[in-house]
Amino acid sequence: MSLLHVKDVVVRFGGVTAVNHANFEVERGTVTGLIGPNGAGKTTCFNVITGLQTPTAGRVILDGKDITRMPVPRRARHGMGRTFQRLEAFGSLTVEDNVRVAIDIRDGFRGFMRAVDGSADAEIDALLERVGILDYAEERADSVPTGTARLLEVARALARNPRLLLLDEPSSGLDEAETEAFGGLLLDLAAEGRTVLMVEHDMDLVMRVCHEIHVLDFGSIIAQGTPEQIRKDPAVQKAYLGYSDEDVAVTKEVAL
Numbered sequence: 001m002s003l004l005h006v007k008d009v010v011v012r013f014g015g016v017t018a019v020n021h022a023n024f025e026v027e028r029g030t031v032t033g034l035i036g037p038n039g040a041g042k043t044t045c046f047n048v049i050t051g052l053q054t055p056t057a058g059r060v061i062l063d064g065k066d067i068t069r070m071p072v073p074r075r076a077r078h079g080m081g082r083t084f085q086r087l088e089a090f091g092s093l094t095v096e097d098n099v100r101v102a103i104d105i106r107d108g109f110r111g112f113m114r115a116v117d118g119s120a121d122a123e124i125d126a127l128l129e130r131v132g133i134l135d136y137a138e139e140r141a142d143s144v145p146t147g148t149a150r151l152l153e154v155a156r157a158l159a160r161n162p163r164l165l166l167l168d169e170p171s172s173g174l175d176e177a178e179t180e181a182f183g184g185l186l187l188d189l190a191a192e193g194r195t196v197l198m199v200e201h202d203m204d205l206v207m208r209v210c211h212e213i214h215v216l217d218f219g220s221i222i223a224q225g226t227p228e229q230i231r232k233d234p235a236v237q238k239a240y241l242g243y244s245d246e247d248v249a250v251t252k253e254v255a256l
């Protein structure tokens with residue numbers, strides 16, 4: 001059984017259908033991509049999965065349980081973590097204190113005591129090291145580069161020890177070397193049994209790390225499969241490029 005099942009979800013905003021009977025599953029221990037052109041409905045799908053948006057129709061199933069109406073905090077307690085396209089870190093806190101807050105929230109009163117006696121420090125350092133931003137630990141979050149702030153969001157999400165991690169455009173702002181390292185981190189997370197669902201525009205990263213990809217266009221899933229299958233899919237090529245390899249072949253034939 002898959003960890004997450006988005007079942008026939010529809011989201012309408014007045015006359016706009018942002019998600020149109022979307023159906024897809026996310027397998028455990030994988031990195032799964034949710035891609036599509038701008039305005040395809042990716043973030044709206046994330047909002048439905050995490051509970052920020054109530055669907056007009058359809059259901060969300062997590063680990064066999066219908067969570068469609070479950071409030072956001074309960075979803076987090078059920079192991080769902082998320083980062084946002086727009087940066088959400090507390091700008092006036094240091095990078096390490098941002099992670100400390102996430103740990104405090106996770107641990108409740110015990111977390112408060114750990115903050116007081118300093119015993120959370122090793123965990124904070126380990127999380128920052130894991131995402132590659134330990135050097136920025138003492139900087140204010142609003143003074144670090146965008147890519148670093150994005151990695152900070154990943155560290156905060158990981159602090160809650162999620163089994164399903166939803167990442168909305170996590171690589172934007174990262175340079176080539178950082179993106180490479182980030183891809184390695186995603187694969188490590190999957191190898192340790194976590195499940196990652198990622199909205200991402202960097203197709204090189206998506207093709208390199210995703211085990212499976214779902215493609216949205218105008219709110220509908222138009223293709224699903226491995227990176228190789230998606231790369232060759234005529235519907236995907238048309239959605240992104242306006243034409244497919246098949247069209248090019250036909251055009252060449254006509255020209256000949």
Ligand SMILES: Nc1ncnc2c1ncn2[C@@H]1O[C@H](COP(=O)(O)OP(=O)(O)OP(=O)(O)O)[C@@H](O)[C@H]1O
Nearest residue numbers: 013016017018036037038039040041042043044045
């Ligand atoms: N709160 C809202 N009210 C009205 N329309 C909305 C709302 N949120 C999203 N939309 C519309 O729904 C459609 C899907 O938007 P969404 O942000 O989910 O797409 P996306 O695939 O995440 O786009 P992008 O890649 O540009 O972030 C768009 O036409 C958008 O304008």
